[in-house]
Amino acid sequence: MIFSSENMTNAIKIQAKKAEEVKVYLMSTNNLSHTAKVHAKEEYIYFPVIRTKDILKKYTIVQISLPKKKEKQKDLKTKISSQLTKKEQEHLKTSFDHIGTIAILEIDSQLEKKEKIIANVLLEMFPSIKTVLKKAGSHEGEFRTQKMALLAGVETKETCHRENGVMLFLDVEKVYFSPRLSTERQRIVKLVKKGESILVMFSGCAPYPCILSKHTFAKEIYGVELNPVGHQYGLRNVVVNKLKNVFLFNGDVRTVVPQLRKKFDRILMPLPKSSEEFLDVALAVAKKGTIIHCYDFLHEEKFQDAVKKIEKACATAKKKCKILGIFKCGQHSPRTFRICVDFEIL
Template identity: 30%
Template sequence: MQSLAKIGILDRHFSVKTDDQTITLPLTRDPTEVEIDELRKRVPSASFEIEDFEPRTKRPRTIKEALAERVSPDVLSRLPKSFDVVGDITILELDSELTAYQTIIAEAIMEVHPNVRSVFAKSGEVSGAERIRSLRYVAGENRTLTIHKEYGCLFKVDLSKAFFSPRLSTEHQRVAQMVEKGERVIDMFAGVGPFSILIAKKVSDVRVEAIDANPQAVELLRENVRANKVESKVHPHLGNAREVIRKELRQSASRVIMNHPSASKDFIGEACDALRSSGGVFHYYTFAGENWEADSRHEIEHGVDASGFVTERVLGIHRVREVAPMRWQVAVDLKVVPRQ
């Protein structure tokens, strides 16, 4: 095959035919006598004859292209611009009118992206103390366990047992780049470890206390710590962040990550308790609407003030992702110090 391709007469528009003993290749033209002699030097058993070949099926390049002849233009126009992919699992988020087409859409995704082996659809919000999202199986392999790669780290994730969002990969990297050598970081809602482990991989001298209340998430976290060889840097804790900090981690941290947008405001006091006496940095995540910048800043600064600290300066505030029309997940980075 390589020889035919090299001289430019292998016809890639048709499929190769094989059986137990031979392989038959389609050609674009009759080979010359010189080409036949050269080919037989390489493959003495080569022969040339007339055969019928099946046209090679061309894989569609986009999901819309794959669906063009299967659904109406109206359905195509309502398709989301992107889907979440965790490892080899795709997660659909479809409106009620598109739900009837979910299987066709899933098949198109797997056709365009052969690395996708399973497709699920969101069937509820992230909820509960364990932060688990309800998923509905759609197509492919019916499993929720996968290995996700992110910035050189490997994460074992079970979407039915622990929270994980690939849309936060940029945040994981951004925060990790802000951590300095010699810091002690508390990740209050660590999940399977994307913030904690990436920090440990990026910073040479750091200690990360990774807390989560979900036993299954912590089990995966421990596996991921071992898989990424950061056992000396990342220390998992199973329990409510409030209790773990009160019992083990008071006044110990230079930096605290609070990635629990629906509940972070309820833990601001504990986050302040976790800081060293000189203060430190918060990476605070919340949900906010149209006045997202002012509302998010007021929320964290009000909580900090009520806990005996003050904001020395806001390091940054930005929208991470849209979670509903005119509603966003927002990140606030701020340096806080004890009130004098």
């Protein structure tokens, strides 16, 4: 078998006689990675794994080139296009959000007559998708939620999404959640040091708190969320993932955060449309050395505006800060990005 050198995977290397025990453990904790195949070599078995702190405590992880699972034929565009006219094909968007068992499509108004056909192709091609919804509005209101309409499959808006070994229950219409932020969550994971106290403002159904708890050695993670439904799902997610160092609060960060009477080592502000309005709240619970991650949506020529807002808020709070970097973490519209400004309090 030829393995590509680019195909490096985190794997547990274990003697064949102990393999069954490891397999049972990985299956029961959802830590077996499905991107590569389990592989036997000499007297060892290699299990591809999601690198969580529980795994790191229990086993030695090696980097190895494992055979990839055969990619499923996912050429959605070709399959759907065969059902559309040339003119209709010009309006087709084949990218979609896959949250748990739900696919969320954006359907151009020119294609509304064909939306059920498109949805059924999706159901046929992806057995893990049981429900196809379409966006029926944009993110709105304080809760940043979005109306959805059923196109095909099981009539539900609730699902369980898996992200890097963490289960996240949510209702996709009642709670904001984006699977596209998983890379950004992993970026933050890599920055967290042992023993940190972390505050996640605007925590939603708690993806950041759960991922940070599962994958880092942080001491404690506090989350504050205004949407009561989001908060309830957050509580459920903490329980189902058996996380012991996550503490969630329902309410406005402006009221709740001062009541925590704590200073934090790291503060996340994932509310890109208006996080600057809450910089004073974050700065009041920051201390020397605190790192703040402040999100924004900005045109690529205006990234410095985010820095100016931060510097102004720090000056008002009589704190000095050092900008550590500006990170692109998603595209909002042409040349406009979701960015995160990381800065440290000096």
